[in-house]
Amino acid sequence: MKHAGKYNRLYIHVPFCEAKCHYCAFYSIPDANDRLKDEYLKRLEMDFIAEARNCNELKSIYIGGGTPTVLGAERLKSLFYLIKTNFNISRNPEISIECNPETVDNERASIISGFANRVSMGAQSFNPRLREYLGRRGSVENIYSAFAMLMEKGIKNIGIDLIYAIPGQKYREWAEDLRMAAELGVKHISAYSLSIEEGSLLAVEKNAVKVSEELSADMWALTGDLLEDSGYKRYEISNYALPGFECMHNLEIWYGDTYLGCGPAASSYDGIKRWTHSPNINRWLDWKGTEQDIIEAEKRAGEIFIMGLRTVNGWDRNTFMERTGFDFMQWEDKFAPLKASGHLVYNNSSVSLPENGILLWDEISENFI
Ligand code: SF4
Incomplete structure (x- = not known):
């Protein structure tokens, strides 16, 4: 990655x-x-x-x-x-x-x-x-x-x-x-x-x-x-x-870049693992309560995929591959019914949600995690 x-x-x-x-x-x-x-x-x-x-x-x-x-x-x-x-x-x-x-x-x-x-x-x-x-x-x-x-x-x-x-x-x-x-x-x-x-x-x-x-x-x-x-x-x-x-x-x-989070309740993501500081200031001040959340690469790719779908432009296939190491066309069987119902637009190089799909992002995203 x-x-x-x-x-x-x-x-x-x-x-x-x-x-x-x-x-x-x-x-x-x-x-x-x-x-x-x-x-x-x-x-x-x-x-x-x-x-x-x-x-x-x-x-x-x-x-x-x-x-x-x-x-x-x-x-x-x-x-x-x-x-x-x-x-x-x-x-x-x-x-x-x-x-x-x-x-x-x-x-x-x-x-x-x-x-x-x-x-x-x-x-x-x-x-x-x-x-x-x-x-x-x-x-x-x-x-x-x-x-x-x-x-x-x-x-x-x-x-x-x-x-x-x-x-x-x-x-x-x-x-x-x-x-x-x-x-x-x-x-x-x-x-x-x-x-x-x-x-x-x-x-x-x-x-x-x-x-x-x-x-x-x-x-x-x-x-x-x-x-x-x-x-x-x-x-x-x-x-x-x-x-x-x-x-x-x-x-x-949203497009999967790495970030360091500092302060109580802040999360970080280094491209492999995500971790979150304690949301309690006293535990945070005592250096206690950090939660590591190591997710398999494919699951993380699914999460990054749905976050990118929140954007109007959605995903470019090459960018997604470059950022996650995965090809979004692996989910083509899930794309097809969403496309048929008018809630997703995709072709060989990009995928995005049209206006009526963005509004249903919560439900649509469940298909990919
Ligand atoms: S109490 Fe909550 S919503 Fe209000 S300003 Fe503070 S963080 Fe924002």
């Missing part, structure tokens, strides 16, 4: 948030104290020192969470310094950081612009009623002011996350959110259907019931149509970008 052993990309999970959103099922610690944040950075540094030699020149870095900007200005500076001094970074890397708008101020925007060139903001909705339902902090004004501050500091590549299929959300309210996002001038929009996760406040306290699949599918179709009118193209089930502003870090990982 081509990449075995060396990581091309770096992911850092910052597990802190100001408070827990009602729908959240990610690993994040609300209201962590300064001592814990300092211990987190120290442990991260040890990981960087231990793992840097296992990395090629990094082509992309993605700092996600949680809410990385909750680290505050000084710790953000330290984090960037630790990355710069421990890793070799390629000449034109894509460096992304996630933030919540209400945690961006002039100082943080300036520090971010000194290191990152792409910011992904968790906006989720421009509608105050729906924001409250989701338990989002901050206000719609924070979205506009964070965007302006980041732009002013020279970050031109800004994206936002939005959520649809929220119980009680009207079709026209979703259209309005999309319109406001496009008018803001962001380069990238991730639009996720709300999933009501077991254990989240929405499930436990609000007894939330998921909206019908039909309405959710209609909202997904509307997303593609409305954003296309504003120049955005869907390039993955939930991701839309102006041409040239696709998130390369995520795209390459």
